[in-house]
Amino acid sequence: MKDYELRSATNGDSDAIKELLFAVLREYRLQPDPDGTDADLNDIETSYLRSGGCFDVLVDSRGVIVGSVGLYPIDSATCELRKMYLSQQVRGQGQGRRLLEHALARAKEIGFRRIVLETASVLKEATALYRRYGFQPYQAPHLSQRCDGAYVLDLVEMPEV
Numbered sequence: 001m002k003d004y005e006l007r008s009a010t011n012g013d014s015d016a017i018k019e020l021l022f023a024v025l026r027e028y029r030l031q032p033d034p035d036g037t038d039a040d041l042n043d044i045e046t047s048y049l050r051s052g053g054c055f056d057v058l059v060d061s062r063g064v065i066v067g068s069v070g071l072y073p074i075d076s077a078t079c080e081l082r083k084m085y086l087s088q089q090v091r092g093q094g095q096g097r098r099l100l101e102h103a104l105a106r107a108k109e110i111g112f113r114r115i116v117l118e119t120a121s122v123l124k125e126a127t128a129l130y131r132r133y134g135f136q137p138y139q140a141p142h143l144s145q146r147c148d149g150a151y152v153l154d155l156v157e158m159p160e161v
Contacts, residue, residue: 002060002061002093003060003061004058004059004060004061004066004067004090004095004098005058005059006056006057006058006098006099006102007056007057007059008049008054008055008056008057009044009048009055009056009057009068009070010044010045011043011044011045013044013057013065014041014042014043014044016064016065017041017044017057017065017068017083018032018034018038018041020065020066020067020068020085020087021038021041021068021083021085022034022038023087024085024086024087024088025146027088028120028122028123029122030120030122030146031145031146033144033145033146036144036145037144037145037146040070040072040082040083041083044070047072048070048071048072051072051073052073052110053070053071053072053073053079053110054070054071054106054110055068055069055070055071055083056068056069056070056099056102056103056106058086058090058095058098058099060090066086066087066089066090066095067084067085067086067087067090067095067096067099068083068084068085068099069081069082069083069084069099069100069102069103070082070083070084071103071106071107071110071112071115073112074116076111077112077113077114078112078113078114078115078116079107079110079112079114079115079116080115080116080117080118081100081103081107081115081116081117082117084096084099084100084103084117084126086099091125096125096126096129097129100129100130100133103115104133104153104155107155108155112155113154113155113156114152114153114154114155114156115152115153115155116138116140116150116151116152116153117130117135117150117151117152118140118143118144118147118149118150118151119147119149119150119151120146120147120148120149121148121149127149130151130153131151133153134153135151135152135153136151136152136153137149137150137151138150138151138152
């Protein structure tokens with residue numbers, strides 16, 4: 001199994017993250033939205049880091065970004081899990097579970113009590129992973145254009161990751 005490192009993303013990673021994200025979206029026949037849903041990637045540091053969240057990337061031994069995950073603050077108690085994607089060559093190696101466990105632990109560290117997410121049902125592997133970790137479907141006030149489902153997890157009730 002290859003070694004992968006998790007590290008905090010910076011604005012310098014923005015183009016590589018977009019490349020990864022948009023490739024995965026197209027693979028599943030979903031539309032990238034660089035001026036809407038994905039505009040937060042134009043300034044990761046402001047959108048995530050300075051607002052009290054985090055955005056991390058998974059890099060391979062050459063420093064190539066092969067995965068990403070962000071926590072976007074909604075309010076003092078709630079964050080949104082965003083942009084959790086893995087390149088095709090990394091899937092099936094437990095890295096999705098690693099990214100999710102990392103995000104859940106970070107959310108607790110930061111002090112969030114609840115985590116929400118939106119997803120598309122064609123992302124079957126991701127949806128199954130979320131459900132295994134206790135995420136429950138809920139009626140979101142609105143969904144981004146490419147998403148058809150929303151999930152919520154109460155971090156207070158969740159056992160330690």
